[in-house]
Amino acid sequence: MTRPLVVLIGPPGSGKSTVGAALAARLGVTLRDTDADTEAAAGKPIGEIFIDDGEERFRELERAAVAAALAGHEGVLALGGGAILAPETQELLAGHHVVYLEVGLSEAVKRVGLASARPLLVLNPRSQLRKLLEERLPIYERLAAVRIATDGREPEEIAEEIAGGLA
Numbered sequence: 001m002t003r004p005l006v007v008l009i010g011p012p013g014s015g016k017s018t019v020g021a022a023l024a025a026r027l028g029v030t031l032r033d034t035d036a037d038t039e040a041a042a043g044k045p046i047g048e049i050f051i052d053d054g055e056e057r058f059r060e061l062e063r064a065a066v067a068a069a070l071a072g073h074e075g076v077l078a079l080g081g082g083a084i085l086a087p088e089t090q091e092l093l094a095g096h097h098v099v100y101l102e103v104g105l106s107e108a109v110k111r112v113g114l115a116s117a118r119p120l121l122v123l124n125p126r127s128q129l130r131k132l133l134e135e136r137l138p139i140y141e142r143l144a145a146v147r148i149a150t151d152g153r154e155p156e157e158i159a160e161e162i163a164g165g166l167a
């Protein structure tokens, strides 16, 4: 069966896309990012999906993108930050090598910045991120076999640690 080597989960700003790219390069495999797959399926950026069709439709497209990638991608897979909210996705992740990238609130806010392209964080990113972390931390922790702290660390160093765990 085709399956990803590693599935990266974590909140916005935890570095799934950035660390995922460094890890894929290090392992000589490709990175797939379900946010990009969801955008491709919809034919428009995530922000526009939220505006035109609503979050519920985005989550529906995201669930399909995650299921397809879990069954069909052999490299590194980065999930959208909220993909793990879906019970169906939580079930599909069992049996995969799931790595949770941990980030503190202040560091996540700094990384995500103002004028975020992330629709859930457009207004008041600190307060939105705090709420989102409170809700999701137990889920990220439960689903992952490995937790990696990312605050104050370079993406390359984090990728090296994850790759070391695969050897």
Ligand SMILES: Nc1ncnc2c1ncn2[C@@H]1O[C@H](COP(=O)(O)OP(=O)(O)OP(=O)(O)O)[C@@H](O)[C@H]1O
Binding pocket: 010, 011, 012, 013, 014, 015, 016, 017, 018, 019, 035, 080, 081, 082, 111, 112, 118, 150, 152, 153, 154, 155, 158
């Ligand atoms: N370890 C790190 N140290 C410093 N900056 C980082 C680190 N990881 C990521 N960044 C920066 O933080 C920002 C967000 O990173 P990235 O897009 O990889 O997060 P993400 O987890 O994929 O977020 P999302 O869930 O929104 O897709 C980027 O500008 C990236 O360069």
Ligand SMILES: O=C(O)C1=C[C@@H](O)[C@@H](O)[C@H](O)C1
Binding pocket: 011, 012, 035, 046, 079, 080, 081, 082, 083, 117, 118, 119, 120
């Ligand atoms: O945390 C979230 O719910 C999101 C994170 C991003 O990766 C995107 O999937 C989208 O902006 C929603």
Ligand SMILES: [Mg+2]
Binding pocket: 016, 017, 018, 033, 035, 078
């Ligand atoms: Mg990303």
